[in-house]
Amino acid sequence: MRELKAGIIGLGVGEQHIIGYDAHPHCRTVAICDIDAAKLAEVGARHPHCRQTTDPSDVFADPDIDIVSICSYDDAHGGQIVAALNAGKHVFVEKPLCVTRAELDAIRTAHARHPNLKLSSNLVLRRSPRFLDLRARIQAGDLGDLYLLEADYNYGRLHKLTEGWRGRVPNYSVMLGGGVHMIDLLLWLTGDRVEEVAAFGTGLATRDSAFQGDDTRIAILRFASGALGKIGANYPCVYPHHHKVAVYGTHATFENNVDGALLFKSRDPSVPPARIQTAYPGVAKHALIAGFIDSVLGQGAPDVEPEEIFACMDTCLRIDEAVAQSAD
Ligand SMILES: NC(=O)c1ccc[n+]([C@@H]2O[C@H](COP(=O)([O-])OP(=O)(O)OC[C@H]3O[C@@H](n4cnc5c(N)ncnc54)[C@H](O)[C@@H]3O)[C@@H](O)[C@H]2O)c1
Known part of the structure; x- marks a missing residue:
């Protein structure tokens, strides 16, 4: 070869x-x-x-x-x-x-x-054991029908916005720069399509800094299946860098928070949730590259296909367009 x-x-x-x-x-x-x-x-x-x-x-x-x-x-x-x-x-x-x-x-x-x-993009959360496990549970039907999905990109590295290149390049977008991971995650977890978005942004937390755009954006999504989604790109948060995820299904609720991952299978407060022991994020920044090389060699598909990147980017851009409209 x-x-x-x-x-x-x-x-x-x-x-x-x-x-x-x-x-x-x-x-x-x-x-x-x-x-x-x-x-x-x-x-x-x-x-x-x-x-x-x-x-x-x-x-x-x-x-x-x-x-x-x-x-x-x-x-x-x-x-x-x-x-x-x-x-x-x-x-x-x-x-x-x-x-x-x-x-x-x-x-x-x-x-x-x-x-x-071949064209692919480094949406590395797809290789995180925590989210691979969640996707397998969704596909097996363990969570039932999904009706609400929430995913927050809690950046926890504010200095990169106020002191680094992100604050200097024209029109830096926290949704494109960080929220993109969460949008791809929800699309990949569900196999669903975003039909409608509503979104808002604020730059309140960094108004006295060199960064003059929105440091925080949130969006509500309506998926083709009828499920709803909520995406947050929250850069100023006093919080460690974290991908906060909650997936609500008719049979169970999954939550990834800073203390770990929980799976709730009962509404009874006396029934504790199962603690999920998968690694998080547990993925190297180069984890998708071997699969990409294999795809160039004609041996399998890359983790992220072009149409998937285009759909994710279309949603990010629609969110930013909705924010711009809401600010008019
Ligand atoms: N997938 C992930 O999890 C992940 C993690 C970190 C960064 N990123 C992305 O990687 C990119 C780089 O971010 P970073 O954190 O490595 O920044 P960085 O500042 O650490 O490094 C970027 C480097 O690119 C160089 N550079 C900038 N513009 C260039 C150009 N036009 N041609 C050649 N070199 C150029 C800079 O001089 C700098 O050395 C960004 O798009 C960022 O969003 C992705």
């Missing part, structure tokens, strides 16, 4: 991608790119087998490279995905896929033009 060659753009979480590609027996990272020369040199010193460049176009133009991993700031993803697809590369991109509807349309067009190229 031939060896695939990968190029990585953006070397924060991107270093985890290097580790993921290099761990696969039929792939290795050959090039790394960062616009910050000091960062490039620092990460390059730990991975001396990789060519180094500060120009992403060098990666797209390199005929040696089969796969491009995009781990730059959110607002650079859209243009880099289209450039990589048009250069004939398979693309694995960090979340969010992009930040505007025009970019989403351009990515769909470029992907449709190159249907043989």
